[in-house]
Amino acid sequence: MSIQKEILQGAQACVKGAMEAELGFFAGYPITPSTEIAEILSTELTKEGKIFIQMEDEIASITAVIGASLAGQKAMTATSGPGFSLMQEGLGYACIVEAPLVLVNVQRGGPSTGLPTKVAQGDIMQSRWGTHGDHPMIVLSPDSVQELYELTIRAFNLAEQYRNPVIILTEETISHMREKVLIDTSKKPHLIKRAKPELRTGETYLPYGKLVDDVPIIGNIGDGYGTSITGLVHMENGFQSANFEVADRLIRRLNRKIENKIQDIFEIEVINPDAETMFISYGVASRTIKSLIYSGHDEIGLIRVKTLFPIDPEQIRKYALKAKKVIVSELNLGQYYYEMQRILPEKKVHLIEKIGGELIAPKEMLRRIEELND
Helix, strand or coil, rough: CCCEEEEEHHHHHHHHHHHHHCEEEEECCCCCHHHHHHHHHHHHHCCCCCEEEEEEHHHHHHHHHHHHHHCCCCCEEEEECHHHHCCCCHHHHHHHHCCCCCCCECCCCCCCCCCCCCCCCCCCHHHHHHHCCCCCCCECCCCCCCHHHHHHHHHHHHHHHHHCEEEEEEEHHHHHHEEEEECCCCCCCCCCCCCEEEEEECCCCCCCEEECCCCCCCCCCCHHHCCCCCCCCCCCCCCEEHHHHHHHHHHHHHHHHHHHCHHHCCCEEEEEECCCCCEEEEEHHHHHHHHHHHHCCEEEEEECEEEECCCCCCHHHHHCCCEEEEEECCCCHHHHHHHHHCCCCCCCCCEECCCCCCCCCHHHCCCCCCCCHH
């Protein structure tokens, strides 16, 4: 094993992970604090003869990425705040046509233009429920520059495996900070390749007809399969239908292909699993809890959620139910807190939150824990 050590900015680590995952197409529009990802990719992609396009806005960006994906490219975009809002319609379209793509959302203060240069975690519910209709979404949350690199590779693998958009929900702080990143240069990362149709003589091609674990094997546009793509409810041949049974079958399958694999998709990190006070946190907010634990506060434990959605309730319950006190800590007014209340009805779940563009400092966290004990 040969380990290479680099000091990377979060945006650089994200780009490095995307390039190692064999990203072939990026379309985006500059917006703070995600712009560095696009800037770096404009050089890295074109050096390899791959495609980078600065689009006229975020709506055009997400639709260009969907088109590239359906043509067989590994495709990605990056945005923040208002740009993520503009991409929601495209995300819904990608879900129903089953176009694998990666969307990096570098969270900033909101709503609206809000605090463009300040940290926040206000897009949690938007990442899961931002589009209309019933459909699954995979959302990953790194807590370090190292993990932003690693989860970017994983995001592409999940997108390809399940033919679904994958959102990397990071924050201004993680994207802009610099940390040591360890990279194993002795081998390439394991990459999942999307399946391609293999037709027997005389067999009719149905883009949504041949399924493996509810995931369709769809031919790339341009490969001669005559694939029909529509955002309307569609039959197995890809053409639209208003039939109730067709709609019911399609929408249930879209959800089932993710729900049946929750145990494989959902990831957590657990520190001090038997602690009396168990925190549930994610992303940059979890670093405050880690700093307390590593400075000697053994009474505190942490369930750090790496996969925000889909949630496997049993993995959370396994550790949270043992604790005397459960506290959710996040940089919003309680978006993931409500999810934890839902899956832990037996426990009184507390919330320690902060908004306004600042992290919760360790001393502030200790003070707020004491306030809950009073």
